Amino acid sequence: MQKGSLIKLAALCGVPFIMVLGNSMLIPVFPQMQSDLGITQLQVGLTITLFSIPAGLTIPILGFVSDKIGRKKVIVPALILYAIGGTVSGLAPLLMENPYNVLLAGRVIQGIGAGGTGPIAMALVGDIFKGSERSQALGIIEAANGIGKVISPIVGALIGLIIWYALFYVYALLAIPIAIGVWLAIKEPPLETKDRTFKKYVGNITTIFKQKGKTLLGCYAAGSVVLLVLFGVLSFLSDALENEYGLTGVVKGFALAGPVLAMSATAFLSGRYLQNHMKKMKESIVLGLAMSVIALAMITVIKNDIVFFAGLFFNGVGAGLVLPAVNTLITSSAPLEERGGITALYGSVRFFGVAAGPPAFSSMLEVSRMFMFGSGAAMVALSLALAAFTVNEKEIFDNQAKGEEGDKVGDKQDKQDAQDTQDNDREEENKVNWALAGTVSIIKRFIPKLRKREENKEE
Structure with missing residues (x-):
């Protein structure tokens, strides 16, 4: 990859990275936030909800707008809006006696900004890079996303040692330089979709759902449920680690990173396996959901600290088995022209x-x-049953193979890109494995303390 391409990629890597920080970095400071603001745990959780809902609502709209006016003209204002929202949320506790509602308003503004960041940056990578460079670039972008997921609880815990609302200033301090970098470093190619109407945009997506709606329904449900459970568990864990286990600061951040690290490491490994075993997608989804059901069920019926932490770890592993397969099936369900709408x-x-x-x-x-x-466990079990009866990877890949000649060429390129991505991912995979080994070492040191805690309870 040439030097100019590396500069462009470095600028774009910051976009999904900062989007991931939007939620995960806050979780370690939930107890401090709850105590200082005098609110309930449910109200603390709304700081994530009122960020994620606006982001979810605006992603398809801003994706269509970026097709009309250009990616950069959406990403840069979105990052600035993201920074403004973070500043509003950070200033509210500093300047107001009752800051909760204004803090939430800032999070809504941030969420709207987030809708114009990560997904559109991925589309821009596809616009700029071609052939093997595209697969390499997408692999690096995904690595930035994964690194953000793993380090965000640790960074949140570190910054929280100063004061919890300092985290909101970090969003602004990071977003503005990234916006400047994207604006200066990126030169967009002409858009081929600028003349597409909104009616056609919706019509294309509707046609795909008529053809492959059952599989897409099962995949959408699996992807959303595993993330719902993961973030629900992390929200509970943040409070439990501090109040029940006395863990604070960086140690707490590492403990929170454990389930996310398990998910990220498994996603790297399963994604690499599935590239050469395309007909194993459904098996990976079903196995991952089943593992999560068993892990959550064990936590439910066995009140033991070792079972609790092991269950959280294997729930993360289950999510890591599900998400790469779901991502591949969804992106493979549509030709290139409609892929943006389906993924949005x-x-x-x-x-x-x-x-x-x-x-x-x-x-x-x-x-x-x-x-x-x-x-x-029941929610994951329902998504497991739905996936078992609806997901049909043969239908997805057979229809893909029967497409027009242009689509066939694109599919061959995608396969070559996937092969190129394997080599690019090895270095990142080694880093993840190293981090996973470190986490396992920490867990091994922690287990004797848990056993002693259990013995003390029995006495």
Whole structure:
């Protein structure tokens, strides 16, 4: 990859990275936020919900707008809006006696900005890079996304040591330089979709759903439910680590990163496997959902610290098995011209899952902890049953193979791109495996303390 391409890619990598920080970085400071503002755990969870819902609603709209006026003209204002929202949320606790409502308003503004960042940056990568460079660029963009997911709880815990609302200033401090970098470094090619009408945009998506709606329904449900449960569990875990286990600061951040790291590492490995085993997509989805059901069910019925943390770890592994297969099936369900609409809709559904997780788990916790985890297991079980009866990867890939000649050429290029991505991902995979080994080492040191805690309980 040439130097000019690397500069463009470096600028674009910041866009999905900062979007991932939007939710995950806040979770470690939930207890401090709840204490300082005098609010409930449900109200704390709304800081994620009222970020994710506006993002989910605006992604398809801003995706269409970017097809009409250009990607950069959407991404840069969206990043500025993201920074403004973070500043509003950060200044509210500093300047106001009752800042909660204004803080939430800032999060809504941030969410609207987030809708014009990550998904459109991915489309811009596809516009700029061609052939093997495209697959390499997309692999690096995904790596930036994964790194953001893993480090965000740790960064959040570190910054939270200063004061919890300092996190909102970080959003602004990062978003503005990234916006400037995108504006200066990126020169967009002419858009081939600028003359497409909104009616045609909707019509194309409707046609795809008529043909492949059952499989898409199962995939959308699986992707949204695993993220709903993951963020619901992380919201609960943030409070439990501090109040039940006495973990604070960076140690707490590493503990919160555990389930996310399990998900990211598994996603790297399963994604690599599935590139050469395309007919194993449904098996991966079903296996991942089944693993999550078993893990959550074990937490529900066995009240033991070791089972609890092991269950959270394997729930993350289950999510890592589900998401790469779901992503591949969804992106393969449409030809290139309609792929943006289908993936934008999927991005919205994912955001809605993230939005629902914290308030749903907080509400269920008011009944009991057993009810909360049992309900989580039931939701995943329902998505498992739906996926088992609706997902048909043969239909997706057979229809893809029967497309027009241009689509066939595109598919061959996609396969070559996937092969090129394998080589590019090895280095990132090694980094993830190293981090995973470190986490396992920490868990091993923590297990004797958990056992001693259990023995003390018995005494």
